[in-house]
Amino acid sequence: MKFENKNTLRTQNYVGLLQVRGFCLEILPKVYEGDSTAQHDPSCQNSLCEFDSIEFQEQVMEFVEQLKGESAEQKSLESPPCRICHAKQVLYNCLATLKGVPFKKIQSAYLGNANLSLLDIFVHMFLEECQQLIKRGLKCDYLRTTKNRTFLKGKLEIVKHLKHNLIHKERFYTTSNEYSLDVPPNRLIKATLKYFKTLVLSPRTQDKFNPVWFVFEEISPTPNTEIDSDFAKSEHATRFREYQSLLAWCRLFLRQTFLTPYSGIDQVHAFLFPMEKLFESFVGYWLQRSIEGYSVSLQEENRKYLMEDENFRDYSALVPDIILENDKKILILDTKWKVEKDRKVKKTDLCQVWAYASVYVSSEKQQEKQRQVSVYLVYPWHDNTQPITGTFKPRISTDKPIKLKTTFFPLENF
Secondary structure, eight states: EEEETTTEEEEETTEEEEEEEEEEEEEEOOSSSOOOOOOOOOTTTTHHHHOOHHHHHHHHHHHHHHHTSSSSSSOOOOOOOHHHHHHHHHHHHHTTOTTTOGGGGGTTSSSTTTHHHHHHHHHHHHHHHHHHHHHHHOEEEHHHHHHHHSOSSEEHHHHHHHHSSSOOOOOOOEEEEEEOOOOOOOOOOHHHHHHHHTTTOOOHHHHHHHHHHHTTTOOOOOOGGGHHHHHHHHTTGGGGGGGGGHHHHHHHHHHSSSSSEEEESSOEEEEEHHHHHHHHHHHHHHHHHHSSEEEEEEGOOOEEEEEEOOOOOOEEEEEOOOEOOSSEEEEEEEEOSSSSGGOOOOOHHHHHHHHHHHHHHHHHTTTOOEEEEEEEEEEEOOOTTOOOOOEOOOOOTTTEEEEEEEEEEEOOOO
16 A cells, blocks of 8 residues: 555555444445546445356356467357446455365345445454354363462462461462363464454444343453463364364454554554455366366466576566466466556566566476466456457577466456
């Protein structure tokens, strides 16, 4: 994010929400051209369409056929009935494909109310997980506690007893094992619930929050200094296995993977996601589910290096977003969440994909393989999309040209 001027904040390629003093600003992905301050369509029912994975997979297959060169061009898609609801649906679909975060159920949750904020949806999903856990029963364990009591229980701590109870003869400073709910995962959940009390939630969400808070009221929240320790204790204990979904939510809020509080005159809660990463995750997820005849490798699985030091150790890694390969072809896909104007690709993008292509062509030659290398810049589908096709002029010790194409990945089924 950056300030355009003292009264204007530009979020650039981030989506999500900003909340301050009861005011919540929701930032949606721009999936259409034109006015960015569009309102709900008058005929809109303020509800989202249920995502049809089978129908969408057919659209992905059309995209794949275009990559293979077996289809001349992508079929045009219908315009969305409401741009605001469409943008929300695209955001939810992308979030559902992220790894390491508990958004898998977001596609089918709260489709009937598009006015419910993203934060309220996340809190609702967390509270529903809590309610299911409460029905199954919270885990307890024996914990060693040392405190000053009005009765004798456990081992008497002589030194501390004499220090604190020299006058109060009716008290006993003892250590004992107690069967308690204050186990690490329960403490993390309580800390997350305590954090929710600092947020401004809708009345519907608050009604759902109060009963859960009542159940956890007597449990001590995890202090900020012990969050990592409690996560480690919870993740490696098999008896807490059914807490894993809730712990993923706790990790999202308490470790602030995306949630970033800013301090100033007012406390601001920023729940922002980089749209580039969301789009990359969305494209990779659906290609892995849809494509046949090619192996699909995502960013974290691909690693080639541009340089090596004097000790022949590789550095300056090149990590393409998505690689599709078989015995005859290597398709390098670089996802870009933006709309190119005037059908021109930025020079920086060209240099980036050229670096990817050159390394893979050189690697193919060293291994004496004859696979064709092609590069694709993958943009989100939008109105008036027009593909660009080009050929890199440099040849890097090979007679084979390297083809560059732009393609447009579907975002939703209408």
